Amino acid sequence: MLAEAAHLIALALSGAYTILAFYAVLPEWPLPLILCLGLWCHRQQYWLRNDRIHNTLPAKSYPHTDVLLGMDWFFAMLHALRTYAVLDMWNEMFTSIGQTFWNQSIGQWVLLTNEPENVKAMLSTNFEDWELGFSRKKLTQLAIGEENLFALNGEEWKRARHDVKGIFRRGEIRDLQGVEAHVENLLTRIAMEGDKVDLQKLMYLFGMDASTEFIFGYSTDTLLHSTVSTDDFARSLDYSLEAAAFRARLGSIAFLKPDPRFEEAVKTTRAFADDFINRAMLNRHSHYQGEKDQMFLQDVLGDGKSRSYARDQMLSMIIAGRDTTASVGSSLLWMLARRPDVVSKIRAEIMVLEGTRPSWEDLKGLRYLNMVIKEGKLYEPQQLQRN
Incomplete structure (x- = not known):
C-alpha cells in the first residue's frame, strides 16, 4: 500500500495524474480523495520550484485558529470593517507576522505583502507578469x-484603455470652467455646513459631480441641486460597490446571503448610464457635433462596440474620477490642516496671480503647489495598474 501511495504521489508531481492512471494504480481508492491529493502535491511542487528559481524562502502564514477554512480571519476582517479599524489591523498583521505572509479566508489562500520591492515588481519591473485575480475581477x-x-487583463485591458482615452482630450482637460463651477459649489456647501464639516464626505460629492459632468456632460450636482434621479444613482453606485466587495469576501458561500437591495442598486446604476448611451446612439450616424459626453460615447460605441461595453467603461471612469479625486483631496486637506507652514508657502506662490482667474498654463507654473499635490498623492492608496 505504501509503495502504491508513493507511486501515486510521483505521478502527481510529474503532472501525470489522469483519471485512467489513478484507476490503474489504485482502483479501490475513492477518486475524489486521489484527485485532491494529486492537485495538492502538484501545487506544492509549483511553489517549491518558484522558491528555488528566485532563491527565496517560503512566506510565513497567518496563525489561524480555524485551519480548515480560515473563518477566524474573515470574522476579524468583518469586525475591523465595522469598527473602522482596517488600517490598524493591517499594520498589526504586517508588524507581528512579517511584510509578506499567507492567509486563508473562507477556504481561499491569499498572499499579502507590503514589502516595497514586491510592490515595485508588480507595478514596474515585472509588470507584465501580473494580472488581476478572480476575486478582484468578480468584485468589479x-x-x-x-x-x-x-x-x-492583457490585450482586452489595452483595448479598453485605448477606447476610454477619448475622455482625456487635451482641450477638455485644459478647460477649467466646468471644474470651477463645482469648486464654487463645494465652497458654498462648506459654508452651509456650519462650524464642523466632514470634508471627506463633501469631497466624494465633489468628485461625483465633477467626474459625471466630465464624462456624461451632465453633472449629478449632488453638492447643491441634486434630484431624485441623481441621488438614487449616487446612493446605488455606493451601495453596489460596498455590497460587491462584501460578496467577494464571502467567496464561494455568497449564495447563502442573498441581497435583493444589491440587485436593485446595480439596475439603478446601469439604467442611469443607459440614458446617456441612448442619446449617443440616436446621434451616432448623424453629423452631430455636440457635447463632450456625446463625443466620448460615440468613440466608445464605435467599431461595433456593444451598449453594455460602453456602459461598463463609463461607470469605470466615473468611479475612477470620483474616488481618486476624493481620496487625494481628503488626504491633502487633512495634511495641510496640520502644516500651516506649507499653507503659507502655497498662499505666497498664488499671490503672483494677483486675483486673476488662472489658466491651465498658470496652474502648471505654480511649482510649489504642484509639488505639494504630488507629494500628497504618496499618501493616497495607490491602485494597481493592469497590463
Missing part, C-alpha cells in the same frame, strides 16, 4: 459590468 464585474476596465 458584479457592481459595474462584465467588461469594465478594472476587470480586464
Whole structure:
C-alpha cells in the first residue's frame, strides 16, 4: 500500500495524474480523495520550484485558529470593517507576522505583502507578469459590468484603455470652467455646513459631480441641486460597490446571503448610464457635433462596440474620477490642516496671480503647489495598474 501511495504521489508531481492512471494504480481508492491529493502535491511542487528559481524562502502564514477554512480571519476582517479599524489591523498583521505572509479566508489562500520591492515588481519591473485575480475581477464585474476596465487583463485591458482615452482630450482637460463651477459649489456647501464639516464626505460629492459632468456632460450636482434621479444613482453606485466587495469576501458561500437591495442598486446604476448611451446612439450616424459626453460615447460605441461595453467603461471612469479625486483631496486637506507652514508657502506662490482667474498654463507654473499635490498623492492608496 505504501509503495502504491508513493507511486501515486510521483505521478502527481510529474503532472501525470489522469483519471485512467489513478484507476490503474489504485482502483479501490475513492477518486475524489486521489484527485485532491494529486492537485495538492502538484501545487506544492509549483511553489517549491518558484522558491528555488528566485532563491527565496517560503512566506510565513497567518496563525489561524480555524485551519480548515480560515473563518477566524474573515470574522476579524468583518469586525475591523465595522469598527473602522482596517488600517490598524493591517499594520498589526504586517508588524507581528512579517511584510509578506499567507492567509486563508473562507477556504481561499491569499498572499499579502507590503514589502516595497514586491510592490515595485508588480507595478514596474515585472509588470507584465501580473494580472488581476478572480476575486478582484468578480468584485468589479458584479457592481459595474462584465467588461469594465478594472476587470480586464492583457490585450482586452489595452483595448479598453485605448477606447476610454477619448475622455482625456487635451482641450477638455485644459478647460477649467466646468471644474470651477463645482469648486464654487463645494465652497458654498462648506459654508452651509456650519462650524464642523466632514470634508471627506463633501469631497466624494465633489468628485461625483465633477467626474459625471466630465464624462456624461451632465453633472449629478449632488453638492447643491441634486434630484431624485441623481441621488438614487449616487446612493446605488455606493451601495453596489460596498455590497460587491462584501460578496467577494464571502467567496464561494455568497449564495447563502442573498441581497435583493444589491440587485436593485446595480439596475439603478446601469439604467442611469443607459440614458446617456441612448442619446449617443440616436446621434451616432448623424453629423452631430455636440457635447463632450456625446463625443466620448460615440468613440466608445464605435467599431461595433456593444451598449453594455460602453456602459461598463463609463461607470469605470466615473468611479475612477470620483474616488481618486476624493481620496487625494481628503488626504491633502487633512495634511495641510496640520502644516500651516506649507499653507503659507502655497498662499505666497498664488499671490503672483494677483486675483486673476488662472489658466491651465498658470496652474502648471505654480511649482510649489504642484509639488505639494504630488507629494500628497504618496499618501493616497495607490491602485494597481493592469497590463
